[in-house]
Amino acid sequence: MKPPPFEYVRPGSLPEALDALARHGATGRILAGGQSLVPMMNLRLVKPAVLIDINRVPGLAEIRVDGGELVIGALARHAALLGSALVRKHCPLMADAYRWVGHGPIRNRGTLGGNISHADPASEMPAVLAACDATIGVRSAKQSRTIPAAGFFTGALATALAEGEMVTEIRVPLAQPGQGAAWEEAANRKGDFAMAGVGVLVTVAGGKCTHAAIGVAGMAKPGTRLSATEKRLVGTALDAAAIAAAARAAREEVRPSTSYHADATYKRELVETLAARALAAARDRAR
Amino acid sequence: MALIPINVTVNGTRFERAVEPRRLLADFLREDLDLKATHIGCEHGVCGACTVLVAGEAVRSCLTFAVQADGCEVRTADGLAQAGKLSPLQQAFWEKHGLQCGYCTSGMMMVASELLERNARPTKAEIEEAVSSNLCRCTGYYNIVESVQRAVELMQEGAK
Numbered sequence: 001m002k003p004p005p006f007e008y009v010r011p012g013s014l015p016e017a018l019d020a021l022a023r024h025g026a027t028g029r030i031l032a033g034g035q036s037l038v039p040m041m042n043l044r045l046v047k048p049a050v051l052i053d054i055n056r057v058p059g060l061a062e063i064r065v066d067g068g069e070l071v072i073g074a075l076a077r078h079a080a081l082l083g084s085a086l087v088r089k090h091c092p093l094m095a096d097a098y099r100w101v102g103h104g105p106i107r108n109r110g111t112l113g114g115n116i117s118h119a120d121p122a123s124e125m126p127a128v129l130a131a132c133d134a135t136i137g138v139r140s141a142k143q144s145r146t147i148p149a150a151g152f153f154t155g156a157l158a159t160a161l162a163e164g165e166m167v168t169e170i171r172v173p174l175a176q177p178g179q180g181a182a183w184e185e186a187a188n189r190k191g192d193f194a195m196a197g198v199g200v201l202v203t204v205a206g207g208k209c210t211h212a213a214i215g216v217a218g219m220a221k222p223g224t225r226l227s228a229t230e231k232r233l234v235g236t237a238l239d240a241a242a243i244a245a246a247a248r249a250a251r252e253e254v255r256p257s258t259s260y261h262a263d264a265t266y267k268r269e270l271v272e273t274l275a276a277r278a279l280a281a282a283r284d285r286a287r
Numbered sequence: 288m289a290l291i292p293i294n295v296t297v298n299g300t301r302f303e304r305a306v307e308p309r310r311l312l313a314d315f316l317r318e319d320l321d322l323k324a325t326h327i328g329c330e331h332g333v334c335g336a337c338t339v340l341v342a343g344e345a346v347r348s349c350l351t352f353a354v355q356a357d358g359c360e361v362r363t364a365d366g367l368a369q370a371g372k373l374s375p376l377q378q379a380f381w382e383k384h385g386l387q388c389g390y391c392t393s394g395m396m397m398v399a400s401e402l403l404e405r406n407a408r409p410t411k412a413e414i415e416e417a418v419s420s421n422l423c424r425c426t427g428y429y430n431i432v433e434s435v436q437r438a439v440e441l442m443q444e445g446a447k
Binding site for chain 2: 001002003004005006007008010034035038039042043051053055079103104105106108109189190191
């Protein structure tokens with residue numbers, strides 16, 4: 001179908017965009033890459049009265065290192081992040097997960113800021129950002145604030161963004177020596193929505209796991225961490241027995257949703273298998 | 288809704304038009320400019336039949352509003368042939384029966400155009416990855432991949 005009528009605003013700067021967002025309140029939506037919003041409009045699932053197109057706002061698409069953090073502008077495209085040497089070096093979990101994100105033309109337009117604002121539970125990036133303890137920088141015309149990734153995602157297609165707020169940047173702590181990362185996923189075709197995805201970050205020192213973070217995709221809530229399973233891993237040698245036990249724990253800890261191609265039981269089985277693979281790969285990369 | 292004036296260069300020709308904000312780029316090309324090579328399949332970004340190049344990048348024209356292409360250079364399958372002569376990609380699709388039913392062809396050619404402009408000698412795996420963004424419901428990806436491989440040969444012969 002065709003999208004419903006709307007008014008189009010194209011701000012030339014961030015303050016202009018924030019003013020427009022403040023002016024139009026709940027009836028205005030930010031248009032970034034449009035790869036989720038426009039399909040929803042074409043299907044008439046959403047009918048924003050005003051679209052605020054931020055694609056020509058300068059400075060919003062930067063990928064840079066600032067102190068101990070990788071800083072990603074909200075408008076950075078998936079294609080740019082997939083090809084970024086900075087991302088590979090400083091956030092290998094994101095680089096690994098990006099192999100599974102969308103197809104070329106979707107990655108050319110889709111943005112990280114738009115992706116997380118949409119908060120699709122099947123999406124890889126909310127899980128990656130939660131596992132990395134990233135923070136989300138958001139602004140409105142009146143104020144700016146920082147939200148931990150784990151608290152940013154409040155449910156399926158729901159975030160902590162208040163009316164008039166938009167994501168402006170994502171900050172990810174730089175990967176440290178001794179850390180290993182891996183993303184494993186099951187989807188019907190590469191680039192399709194994940195049935196289940198598991199992202200793992202482990203730190204190994206003196207042969208023992210000192211930190212573990214696990215983020216899962218394809219479950220009921222985007223950006224979910226498996227904190228009970230993580231605790232079981234700390235102090236272990238990440239040997240085969242510890243990984244198998246953790247993978248079984250992950251299977252129990254997840255809260256799967258049912259999707260067309262995978263019911264909750266199948267998703268739990270996927271999580272166990274994917275978690276075991278991701279943990280082993282992350283451990284090997286940490287050495 | 289008020290119409291918004293835009294000017295867009297399509298296949299080298301500049302067009303000035305006024306459009307409704309909700310006008311999809313795919314409909315702008317087909318209906319307003321009468322350029323019918325761009326096909327519309329699913330209208331929600333899944334099938335890729337409507338893929339065109341905007342500023343050299345392959346995009347879904349059903350997920351792009353025409354107003355967003357204001358000031359941009361757009362390329363479509365209408366512009367592949369030059370002076371009545373098939374481009375190497377078109378010639379290769381013809382030789383290898385890459386068209387099949389023909390519905391996905393123009394989208395396939397545009398993703399292949401982007402690939403070949405970035406990488407003149409892609410591997411089979413790289414070609415498969417590129418065309419995997421687009422659906423062929425004849426399920427004839429073999430012929431499409433062979434067509435792109437043939438286009439690589441033709442372009443290299445042409446460059447000699």
